[in-house]
Every structure is written in structure tokens, then in C-alpha cells.
Amino acid sequence: MSLHTVNEYYVRREGGFMINYSDTNNTDKNSSNINLEDTVIPSPDLVAKTNRFYKIPVFLSHPTSTTMNNLQIQFLIRLMDELKKELLFPRTLPNTEQYPESTMTSIRRMIYSSFGMVTLNLARKKVRVIDTNGASIYKNDIGQEYWTGSYFSFIEPAMAYQYGLPQLFITESSASNQDVYESGGILPFRVLVWDSSNSIDYFFNSIEWKEMLQNWAAEVRSGYYIQTRPPFEYTGENQ
Numbered sequence: 001m002s003l004h005t006v007n008e009y010y011v012r013r014e015g016g017f018m019i020n021y022s023d024t025n026n027t028d029k030n031s032s033n034i035n036l037e038d039t040v041i042p043s044p045d046l047v048a049k050t051n052r053f054y055k056i057p058v059f060l061s062h063p064t065s066t067t068m069n070n071l072q073i074q075f076l077i078r079l080m081d082e083l084k085k086e087l088l089f090p091r092t093l094p095n096t097e098q099y100p101e102s103t104m105t106s107i108r109r110m111i112y113s114s115f116g117m118v119t120l121n122l123a124r125k126k127v128r129v130i131d132t133n134g135a136s137i138y139k140n141d142i143g144q145e146y147w148t149g150s151y152f153s154f155i156e157p158a159m160a161y162q163y164g165l166p167q168l169f170i171t172e173s174s175a176s177n178q179d180v181y182e183s184g185g186i187l188p189f190r191v192l193v194w195d196s197s198n199s200i201d202y203f204f205n206s207i208e209w210k211e212m213l214q215n216w217a218a219e220v221r222s223g224y225y226i227q228t229r230p231p232f233e234y235t236g237e238n239q
Contacts (some may be wrong), residue, residue: 055089056224058116061156062092063124072122075200079120082204086217107156115227116220117160121171123147147174166219168212172196
């Protein structure tokens with residue numbers, strides 16, 4: 001048994017846990033003196049090695065970090081922190097993992113091993129239409145300017161939808177008029193719009209974000225519960 005002083009408390013390490021003693025006047029303590037008021041906290045070393053295992057994995061689709069500006073990266077980091085507060089682990093290619101197969105196969109493998117999907121569509125390039133194919137629907141588009149996002153912001157959620165994962169969509173306001181991210185959302189889904197001219201806290205403190213996060217997280221946990229049920233059941237669900 002070894003004793004260490006941490007924040008004026010003596011701590012004894014036992015079996016991956018630290019037992020916290022508030023009495024610093026007596027360092028010669030043993031297990032017979034432990035009472036119910038002693039605080040048992042997990043060892044930081046143990047938590048550091050296992051903190052991923054109690055989080056339900058979800059697929060976070062976002063543009064490659066090298067194509068994002070500093071503000072967009074800050075928003076992404078805050079989004080990941082918000083997901084972790086819900087005890088959900090945001091996985092993304094290639095930041096958290098990478099497989100030896102092709103990109104599409106790696107995406108499919110991520111989707112099949114996740115229980116939810118978050119898609120972050122961010123503005124990347126501002127383009128101007130200089131010509132069209134002559135179709136009448138594009139006759140007023142010449143000279144128009146608009147922001148484009150990542151192609152994978154369309155491909156990955158479409159694949160996840162085919163698999164049936166709960167979906168959460170977020171798009172930057174400047175790219176919100178891009179195809180399926182147009183106003184009104186992607187039926188039957190609603191798209192959250194981040195206005196980058198406002199502070200990041202303004203978005204994450206909004207009632208709309210909090211409600212949609214909680215509803216989506218509840219669907220993720222429900223799906224996790226259903227998918228991890230035993231294949232053979234010998235009693236009724238409520239027995």
C-alpha cells in the first residue's frame with residue numbers, strides 16, 4: 001500500500017481505485033479504519049485508458065480539418081465536446097480511425113459500427129456561375145455566387161439513412177441553400193443552421209440545439225438498447 005498526497009488528501013491506491021481520506025493528520029491508515037464517509041473515486045490512470053468504452057459510438061461527418069478555418073475548427077471541437085457530455089463518442093475518418101479499404105468501404109464500416117449520425121456541412125469555397133448547360137431552369141443562375149460544402153456531407157448521411165441510423169444535421173448558414181440543405185430541411189429531418197457571424201456559444205446555448213440534441217440522443221440510446229439485446233430470449237421483456 002502506498003500513500004500519496006493529492007490536494008491535501010491522502011489517497012490509497014487499491015485495485016484500480018483511489019480511496020480518498022479527509023484526515024491528513026494520520027497517514028497510517030488501513031482498510032479496517034475505512035468508514036462510509038470515505039470517498040472512493042476512479043484512478044485517473046484507469047479512467048484515461050477506459051473512458052472511450054462507456055461512450056456509445058456515433059459517426060460524425062465533417063470536412064477535412066485542413067479545409068476548415070479556425071472558427072470552423074473551434075465549432076467542430078465544441079460540437080465534439082457537447083456529444084461527449086451525452087456520453088456519446090464521436091468517430092470520424094480519418095481523425096479517430098482509418099481502415100485499409102477504399103474510402104466508400106471505410107465509410108460503410110463506420111456506419112455499420114455506429115449507432116447515430118451527425119453531419120456538419122461547412123462552407124468551403126465561394127464560386128460564381130459563369131456558364132450552364134443551357135437548361136431553362138438555370139437561365140437566371142449565370143453570375144450568381146454561392147458557397148459550397150463537402151461532397152461527403154451528402155454521401156455519408158445518405159448511406160446512414162439507408163442503414164436507418166438516427167440523423168442530426170447541422171449546416172453553416174452561408175451554405176444552407178445548397179441542394180438538400182435548402183430551407184425547410186431534409187424531410188423527414190430538420191436542419192440546424194449555424195450562423196458563423198454569431199458566437200459559438202449562441203448556437204450551443206439555443207433551445208433549438210438543446211432540444212434536437214436530446215431528442216436525437218434519445219433515439220441513439222434506444223437504438224443501442226435494441227441492437228444490443230440478446231439474439232435468444234427465454235423470458236418476456238418485462239419479466
